[in-house]
Every structure is written in structure tokens, then in C-alpha cells.
Amino acid sequence: xxxxxxxxxxxxVQEGDSAVIKCTYSDSASNYFPWYKQxxxxxxxxxxxxxxxxxxxxxxxxxxxxxxxxxxxxxxxTETQPEDSAVYFCAASIAGTxxxxxxxxxxxxxxxxx
Amino acid sequence: xxxxxxHPSWVICKSGTSVKIECRSLDFQxxxxxxxxxxxxxxxxxxxxxxxxxxxxxxxxxxxxxxxxNHASLTLSTLTVTSAHPEDSSFYICSAQGxxxxxxxxxxxxxxxxxxxxx
Numbered sequence: 001x002x003x004x005x006x007x008x009x010x011x012x013v014q015e016g017d018s019a020v021i022k023c024t025y026s027d028s029a030s031n032y033f034p035w036y037k038q039x040x041x042x043x044x045x046x047x048x049x050x051x052x053x054x055x056x057x058x059x060x061x062x063x064x065x066x067x068x069x070x071x072x073x074x075x076x077x078t079e080t081q082p083e084d085s086a087v088y089f090c091a092a093s094i095a096g097t098x099x100x101x102x103x104x105x106x107x108x109x110x111x112x113x114x
Numbered sequence: 115x116x117x118x119x120x121h122p123s124w125v126i127c128k129s130g131t132s133v134k135i136e137c138r139s140l141d142f143q144x145x146x147x148x149x150x151x152x153x154x155x156x157x158x159x160x161x162x163x164x165x166x167x168x169x170x171x172x173x174x175x176x177x178x179x180x181x182x183x184n185h186a187s188l189t190l191s192t193l194t195v196t197s198a199h200p201e202d203s204s205f206y207i208c209s210a211q212g213x214x215x216x217x218x219x220x221x222x223x224x225x226x227x228x229x230x231x232x233x
Binding site for chain 1: 146147148156157158159160163174205207209210211221222224225226227229
């Protein structure tokens, strides 16, 4: 089955700096890669996703890059703000009827210091 | 946007009792729902995939007789934790999959989760 590795497990940055979180996956059939932000005790919130037919996607301060050959994808947050502090999860699945059969990474605790 | 309602949001039960968790898609039809479990400070782990009108597909290591899943309609799936034990205490989250045709945003919508504590 799919295996998703996520690094780092914790990330501490100063407000205004950039944050990068990286994930690798093992199953070459995976073609849907969402990123979720989760605050304590709450549901995961989708912040951005990318499908394997594109290499990069950007939404304001958030961007995701995908390297299919190397089987890795990264989340980039620019101009970080204290409210960006949360746990971030990457995930992978196969688009179609199994979008929701997600394999999650281990999570990254992001702390943005004012 | 699409809304998935999950109830209860938290429940405390005694060891040996059963607990039912409901997951409803309020404004769309979900032919497929997914159930996840998340232990404290850990990632989400898929437990099972539930398709309307058919038996759920369980992930390896998940006991189907302990975690009963019913998906009787296109808007409702339930997870029943039978004979709950303290080690079943966890955060259970459902996810409903809507229309997967085209690329109109994410087809997945998570419920708010249920915090189960077994004493």
C-alpha cells in the first residue's frame, strides 16, 4: 500500500518568514495530493491540493510543488503569520472513486512566533 | 460550501458498551464515505471505506466486527464501536466524497469529528 513520509515533525519560524514542509510517497499510482491544516480537536481543513497533471499550484501565500519522478511534494507558506500555527498534514490518494482513501503523513507542528 | 455533520461531537461511555457515531452529508449526496481514527498527537488513519448500499471495506488491522459501519442512504453513514474499551478512546472523523467529475474544488468534506472516551 501507499506510504507517505513527512518532514519535519516540528517547524518553528518567525513571523514573516517562509515555511516549507516536504512529503514523499511510495505508490506511483497516487495522483491526488492534498494538504490539510488541523487545529487542536478540530477537523482537518483543506488548504491546497494538487493533481499529478500539474507541477505547481499557488493560492495567495500558499503553494505546493510536485515532482512525480522523485515522488515528492512540498508545501510552501510565505509571509507566515501567528494564525498559521497549527498541525499540517500532507496526504496522497488516487483520484476518482478513491479520492477520500487518503494516506496521511505524520504531520508537522508549525509554530509561528510573533 | 458542502457540509458534513457528525454527531455526537464528544461522548464518554463505560467499558463494554457500544457507541454509535453518525455522519451526514447535508447538501450533497455522498456515494462514498470514509472513516478515520486519530490518536492524540498522531496522524489520521483510514479505518474503512463505506459505499451506499454495500458492505464497508476495512483497512488491514481494523476489526470489522468491532467497528460496524452502515451506509444505508446517500447522505448517512454510521460507525458503531461495539464493546468499547479504553484503548478505543480516540478522535473519529468521517469524510464524505461528493461529485468527483470535473475539478470543482475538493470532492472531500470532513465532519467535525467525535471525541470518544471510554472509561
